[in-house]
Amino acid sequence: MKKLILLLLPGVILVSCSKKDQAKIRLDIPALEGKAFVVEEQRVDGVKIIDSLLLSPKGKINFSLDLRQPGFYNLNVQGGQDIYFLLFPGDRIKVKQQAADGSPTLVFEGSPESTKLNYLYDSLFSARKSLDKIRKNYFISENLEEKEKLNAAYLSELEKYRKFSMQFVLDNLHSLVSVAALYQEIGPDEFVFGRKRDLQFFKLVTDTLTKYYPKHRHVLALQRNFKQMLGSFQLERLLTNAGEVQEGLPGIELPGINGKSISLESIKEQYVLLNFWQHSDGTSQNLFPDLNKVYARYHSKGFNIFNVYLGKSSSLWEKIVNFEEIGHWVNVADTSFPYSKTRLMYNIVAIPANYLVDTKKQEILGKDLSPGQLNQKLSELVK
Numbered sequence: 001m002k003k004l005i006l007l008l009l010p011g012v013i014l015v016s017c018s019k020k021d022q023a024k025i026r027l028d029i030p031a032l033e034g035k036a037f038v039v040e041e042q043r044v045d046g047v048k049i050i051d052s053l054l055l056s057p058k059g060k061i062n063f064s065l066d067l068r069q070p071g072f073y074n075l076n077v078q079g080g081q082d083i084y085f086l087l088f089p090g091d092r093i094k095v096k097q098q099a100a101d102g103s104p105t106l107v108f109e110g111s112p113e114s115t116k117l118n119y120l121y122d123s124l125f126s127a128r129k130s131l132d133k134i135r136k137n138y139f140i141s142e143n144l145e146e147k148e149k150l151n152a153a154y155l156s157e158l159e160k161y162r163k164f165s166m167q168f169v170l171d172n173l174h175s176l177v178s179v180a181a182l183y184q185e186i187g188p189d190e191f192v193f194g195r196k197r198d199l200q201f202f203k204l205v206t207d208t209l210t211k212y213y214p215k216h217r218h219v220l221a222l223q224r225n226f227k228q229m230l231g232s233f234q235l236e237r238l239l240t241n242a243g244e245v246q247e248g249l250p251g252i253e254l255p256g257i258n259g260k261s262i263s264l265e266s267i268k269e270q271y272v273l274l275n276f277w278q279h280s281d282g283t284s285q286n287l288f289p290d291l292n293k294v295y296a297r298y299h300s301k302g303f304n305i306f307n308v309y310l311g312k313s314s315s316l317w318e319k320i321v322n323f324e325e326i327g328h329w330v331n332v333a334d335t336s337f338p339y340s341k342t343r344l345m346y347n348i349v350a351i352p353a354n355y356l357v358d359t360k361k362q363e364i365l366g367k368d369l370s371p372g373q374l375n376q377k378l379s380e381l382v383k
Contacts, residue, residue: 022064023091030097033059035078042072044221069216070176084121086113086176116177120168124184127161131186135350139283142372165192169201173208179218188280202226249362250345254332257318262332267359269304271381274355276308276348279316284352288324290371301382305329
């Protein structure tokens with residue numbers, strides 16, 4: 001079941017509403033006959049379960065939700081793809097099946113905003129599927145020429161979806177669906193709008209929606225998030241223009257398992273694999289055993305792994321490090337991802353990612369190397 005959380009910021013508590021503020025929904029989807037589903041609200045502080053319901057043997061049900069202001073909701077359907085809603089107080093919506101096959105096309109009568117929202121998410125899931133296929137082929141390939149082609153294909157596909165998303169935002173500036181568009185994730189913690197220049201889209205949506213929904217909880221959260229992003233950008237620009245020319249590799253200094261900061265500069269070995277990973281990406285952890293073999297072969301000859309965790313859960317990070325038996329590597333964590341300085345400095349677009357660096361010459365010797373390619377490269381470097 002695909003999950004989408006719009007914002008992870010402090011929220012507000014809803015109070016009970018009068019019947020005139022109810023949104024009434026009727027489902028008529030024969031392909032889902034007898035299926036159970038959970039009604040969830042996408043709040044600014046995460047997902048809240050509202051109710052559990054069961055479709056009739058004919059795939060029909062009527063239910064209502066109390067609303068005080070517009071909100072994002074989804075039906076988590078057992079054994080099926082979620083159905084998404086952008087509901088307003090007083091909405092009267094009918095969702096019916098257009099096609100009579102096992103994967104019905106749904107029509108939302110009485111809710112053009114929900115139609116837009118489902119179109120956005122259907123497009124996102126399709127893009128995810130294409131990108132995941134390219135990414136998996138990339139990391140199993142041992143052919144450098146093929147990897148370069150796959151990398152180009154990945155970037156092309158990602159840019160294609162970015163352009164679609166940009167146009168979607170511009171076409172829906174006055175709608176709350178633009179908030180959902182801003183927080184799309186291609187992969188865990190990989191945001192479609194995650195580049196520095198995307199700040200302009202956050203500003204455009206924030207300024208526009210503030211005029212139309214000045215007290216809406218998602219808009220208020222967007223305002224706070226935009227200010228935080230703007231502050232980080234201004235700080236980075238200030239550091240960049242401070243007058244001191246930085247040569248060589250971008251510096252990294254992050255907390256290790258024991259809480260003490262460890263810098264890339266402090267590593268004594270000449271050759272270091274700067275490896276970026278996330279707990280939510282299975283490919284990242286699948287590489288650890290083979291990387292461990294490379295580490296064992298070359299560590300005594302001047303090789304080390306600077307393993308950078310990008311995520312929000314420090315406790316889970318420590319458990320994985322222990323479980324995978326990689327505590328002898330240099331393990332650090334950047335829990336400010338995705339809007340982190342580390343990500344920006346090393347242009348981390350997809351996870352996993354890595355750089356083989358020469359710490360003495362301050363050079364990057366390779367990028368996104370498989371364990372096999374890393375082994376070959378080190379065999380050439382270490383005589």
